[in-house]
Amino acid sequence: MWSLDIEWGELPALKGVDWNRQRPTFILVETKVFAQIDAFLGSVGHDVVRKAVATGDGVSNSGWAHTKSHDFLWRDRFAGADVPTGPSQPTSWLLK
Numbered sequence: 001m002w003s004l005d006i007e008w009g010e011l012p013a014l015k016g017v018d019w020n021r022q023r024p025t026f027i028l029v030e031t032k033v034f035a036q037i038d039a040f041l042g043s044v045g046h047d048v049v050r051k052a053v054a055t056g057d058g059v060s061n062s063g064w065a066h067t068k069s070h071d072f073l074w075r076d077r078f079a080g081a082d083v084p085t086g087p088s089q090p091t092s093w094l095l096k
Contacts, residue, residue, distance in 0.1 A: 001025065001028065002024045003029075004028070005029075008033075010029050010030070010031050010037060015040065017044075023045075023078075024076065025076050025079040026073060026076075028071060028072070028074075029071070029074070034070070034072060046074040046077065047074060047075055047077050049075045051072050051073075
């Protein structure tokens with residue numbers, strides 16, 4: 001599984017991957033340009049399977065509450081792997 005959070009650099013990073021050599025089953029990306037990332041990952045054989053949604057209980061000392069997430073999970077459609085389940089799966093994941 002890959003996890004990308006490069007502050008607006010996710011798409012260029014993904015475009016730089018040699019997809020014939022690197023085929024992660026799962027790719028977790030934090031992005032605010034979902035449509036662009038989804039279109040590109042779809043073109044290399046990955047389908048979005050989940051969107052992360054914050055539970056709203058992450059309040060910092062400054063009073064800022066994290067209530068929205070831009071995290072999405074893609075799966076290689078050719079890998080045949082199931083979406084993670086069980087105790088290791090965060091409860092904040094919702095099916096898209």
